[in-house]
Amino acid sequence: MGVPLACYQDCTVATSPVQRRSILTEPTVLITDYDYQSLAIEEEILSRYGVRLLKAHCRSPEEVIEAGKEAHILISQYTLISARVFAALPQVLGAIRYGKGYDSIDVESASSAGVWVVNLPDYCDEEVAEHAIGLVLCLNRKLCAMDRAVHEGRWDLSPFKPIRPLLGQTLGIVGLGRIGRVVGNKALDLGMRVLVYDPYLSDEAISGRGLRPVGLQELVAMSDFVTLHVPLTPETEHMMSLARFRQMKPTAYLINTSRGRLVDESALLRALDEGLIAGAALDVLEQEPPAPDNPLVRDHRVILTPHASWYSEASEERIHRIPAEEACRILSGREPVGAVNREAVRAARADRGWPKFISFP
16 A cells, blocks of 8 residues: 555645635545546555545536536546636646547646646557558458448459559658657558658658658648548647548548547548548547437448547556556646646746645655
8 A cells, every 4th residue: 555645735726817725635536527437447546545536427617617626636538627627626736638639628727727737648559550550451451341242242352443552552641749650660561651741840850760751732642541640739620621632632541540620521521422532531520429410420431430549458557547647646746747738837836836745655
């Protein structure tokens, strides 16, 4: 058993322009929402250090505020953690997201309040990369269509011709972060030519990995497969628009394992209907789960998987363990490993003091 967290020594917590004083007598974590079958890993880690765990199924910021009146750490899966939450819960020290994306958390408001925003940047890199490459293989070999035909009683290869060897085809990677790099390595191993668009990396950083840096327009125009590996931001939302699809080859495919709103789904459907591209494979959608009348669900030109690219037994263990560990780091006054607003929080809290516990291993 670890040493239980005790209480803060008197400290100041920044909440806005106004500084409020808070004494933490029972460190508390609220999991605002979750669809996991078990939270046993979180329970074990937090209980080991005397941290109380609250669980809820919040669907709005207002419900988070109501459930989080005693919480010092918020761990969320889907629920919006808005500016109203940070204003109403001045005792909150950290907002942790189950997953890589953190567009559901108002980072600017959290930073102004001195609240850590934490994601899980590398818990499923290999899994997502494998999924993306698997979708490339399925699209190229037309495996899903073949499987469907055989199950419907049609044993005939001719409808699926031609099929090109993957060797020598071009994969365009949009975003060369952790996952993008793994995808690039796997594509090179398959003998593919790999183009990369990433405005935050130098050409030298990209070409040094054996990849070719290009602009986004050039990438979509030259690629046989375009795979997205960028976060959802105002700049990337609907980056795959009708105008972008018009720049692609009519034989090309789109793969998205990142965020659903990177793709304008209505534009994708129009692109398919007009023959602007050959097909797509999506692990993420603009609305999840999709509405029953979403035309993508019935479109056999599109492979759909249920936001599953993150999953393996190993990554599932990590997605439960890491948030609990990060919560304990924050509650002990240490910086979380996966902070996305590190410099902003440091600046906001520089003159306000750090929360310190009497004892923590």
